[in-house]
Amino acid sequence: MTAQRNVRTTFGFYPPENNEAAWQSSLDTFMAALERGFPDAVLETRVDPLRGMSVVDFDIEVAPEVWVTGSAAMPSPDYAYITLGSVTADEAALFAVWLRDSYVPSPTSVRFISSAAMENGDETPEPLPAVGDAAEVEAVLRSHLVAAGAV
Template sequence: MSVPRNVRTTFGFYPPENNPAAWQADLETFRNALERAFPDGTLERRVDPLRGVDVLDFDIEVAPEIWITGTAAMPTPDYAYITLGNVTADEAATFAQWLRDSYVPSPAVVRFISSAAMTNGQETPSPLPATGDSSEIEAALRAHLTAAGIE
């Protein structure tokens, strides 16, 4: 049995294309949710110099001794995205399960894509599995990377 490579990449999470307001999100509610779920995290609001919109940078411990860094941008009520930088599929899966099961209003409203796949020409986010634990989400993230020729 071979062990999958632990490729580090950026994963982005998005609401459904046909319903960008599905998350019913803004930076303040997202910040509050992160503070409750990950009390030891560091959260910092700033203005993105490239886009001129407010974003929330975060550094949180999603599992014992597993820290991830991300940015959330929710500049208007009908648009949102969250990126996790320099993460493996298993690290991203742990966060994605929290996002899907504890933050968004429905488990069927999260899509994802990786920067590694985008570099290879893939531009359309895939739906996150609506059910299952983090290992099932990890399998979907790894399949995504494999399909893009990354893993």
């Protein structure tokens, strides 16, 4: 049996296509949700020098001894995008399940894409499964990486 390669990439999470306001989010509500969901969260707001918008950078412990680093921006009212940098599919899945089940108002309102897919010309985010645990979401993220040629 061959061991599965544990690729690190960036994953982005977005609201549904044609419904940018679906998350009904703001930096304040997102930061409060992170603090509730991840009591040891390290949060820092800053202005993105490239786009001139406010963002929150975060480090959160998604499982014991498993930390992820991300950034969230709300470039216009009620629109969000969140990126996790240099994460594996299993790490991203833990965050994605929290996002889907604990922050966004509907489990069908999250799409995702990876930098691996974007590097190969695929710039269309896919829907995150509306149900399933972290292992099931991880399988979808891994399948996405295989299709992108990253694995």
